[in-house]
Amino acid sequence: MLSGLLGSVCLSGCKLEVLDSKGPIGVAESALIGTATFTMLLVVVPVILLTLIFAWRYRASNKNATYAPKWAHSTAIEVVVWAIPAIIILYLGILTWRTSHELDPYKEIKVENVKPINVEVVALDWKWLFIYPDLGVASVNQVAFPVGTPVNFRITSDSVMNSFFIPQLGGQIYAMAGMQTKLHLLADHAGDYAGISANYSGAGFSDMKFRALAMSQAEFDAWVQNVKTAPEGLDMNVYAGVSRPSQKEAVRYFSTVDPKLFNNIVGKYNNGNVAVGANCVTKG
Template structure:
């Protein structure tokens, strides 16, 4: 093998290794039922399309080889105008491809409806998510705690998310668990995910939202049930209480915020955030809504 051939082989190997290494924390390394099903849809669609693309490439190379200038056996047909068989072939194969890929996407979109709960004998935990500038707030209403840029969930337990935004539209995405979904001011989107294996997974914002977008990331820690209970107990013993005033401070734009927790959360805070029509940095407005909601 020549020096140039060895260099080319080495370059191809390095590129392939780099590409595969990048898949270790992405959609091609699923760690939950939703992400696994999405990966299968991706592979099914890829297989259907390759079944058309590969023969087309081979046919193109074959035609170019056969009709080369030096091949005297190739027939030259300058008056050729129409062939019903060729027309049927040209249109039937792409139509079949569209039907097959569309069918896979249609079935998958219904099977993986973000609002559809995950079938499990284990009761799901509830997490309320608020996208802020430029950080993520996670409220655990049943545990009475909250965290910023840190999402801790028990392994093998479905997680029922309610998501909204305090400012501009954003996008919540944990590639290894699946289902990117948008967050919007004044609206709630719902999502169900589950982590099948313990580990730390990368969460991020998939929607550009301003200067601090690049640091709008969070860690998802999937831990055993006992470790999750210990984390909840530890969170209840440290940090401030998340009320209307601390939320107003949190809602102010900030970048590269280190993860921390709140030992308590004012009941109904997520609903007050959801219905807030003034600026989220206006604590008097939020306090007014919270007090009137409590009176009702």
């Protein structure tokens, strides 16, 4: 997990959106990145400094440096070089175990008196399809939800394996054909957040992006009503066209959606059965 978190920092661009968290999961993961980095630097920085100090002190031109050709052992040095790294590794191990459970993407987020919103996500070449099964609408390359409302994502792919990621909200989890994974997020602040594909998936990978809109309940209700005015619905026949490979796909709305569409997409790879994927996550 820690390597995935640190890798996400490097891959998230100059804005470092993964550290500009706007939700509880993102905040916890950002804190984990900082803690893990600081802890590892407790070894890295002293080693670099001591290497430079030793190289300077015992340079060939320094005749005052102690010369001990028969020196072979120091208990104090052995204790330091073994005990400190062992303690740090133990600490990082405990930290990893604890946060792996606390930040489990399958763990639901519960807010008192707030009903979660369900969103089904399908990774395509090279676009994202979002289905709202409880609202009967769908969209391409744009997902919206109210601030302070838990969002339950069910995720699959109708193409190669991909990875669903909204850096500022936290969580990165794989989308796999014939399987479904889950991710639970929540936005604390209203905003227009970047969503990306975090797993290389071919020629259109670099433009496989979407926008995640966190808004007030009233604004979300208005968004849903706007989607319901879209001229086309989404059934299996329309979906056949939507799923064809395309690049830089514009945002697209569907006023109705086949309630069995998501399960049909998953089941087409399993003789009609819906399989639940393993907890495949690279970021918290």
